[in-house]
Amino acid sequence: MERIELQYTGSKTARNRALSGVVGSGDMEALFEPGKGNKLSVSIKTSVDGSTPRWQRLFDRISITGSLPSGKLVIHDFGATPGVARLRIEQVFEEASHD
Structure with missing residues (x-):
């Protein structure tokens, strides 16, 4: 297991908490919580070492x-492909931006 912490500029406002995906074979879960300010903190726990x-x-x-929302994104990865990872991240950001 590897834990990765990343920081990005968050320039978009998202109002809601959101969840996308499930942890399971070949998939991942993305949880987003909106925040104030202009930072997106990303915390990733992955089963793939060296990633x-x-x-x-x-x-x-x-x-x-596209612009990233401000807040905290927590990812639990169980070997998702880059395509699935991107899909889950985009889904959680879209869900968080709905009124």
């Missing part, structure tokens, strides 16, 4: 294509 560069690249790509 910090992969997660950094994934969040770098997401932040380039």
Whole structure:
């Protein structure tokens, strides 16, 4: 198990807590809690050791294509592929932004 902590600039407001996915074989869970300020704190617990560069690249790509919300994102990863990881992250951010 590896624990990864990342920080990004959060420039978008999200009002709601949100959950996407489930922890299970080949999948992951993403939990978001909105916050004040301009930071997105990302905490990842993963079963894949040595995956910090992969997660950094994934969040770098997401932040380039759109703004990130301010708050805290907690990810419990059980070997999700990068495509599934991105899908879950985008789902949780979309859910958090709904009124």
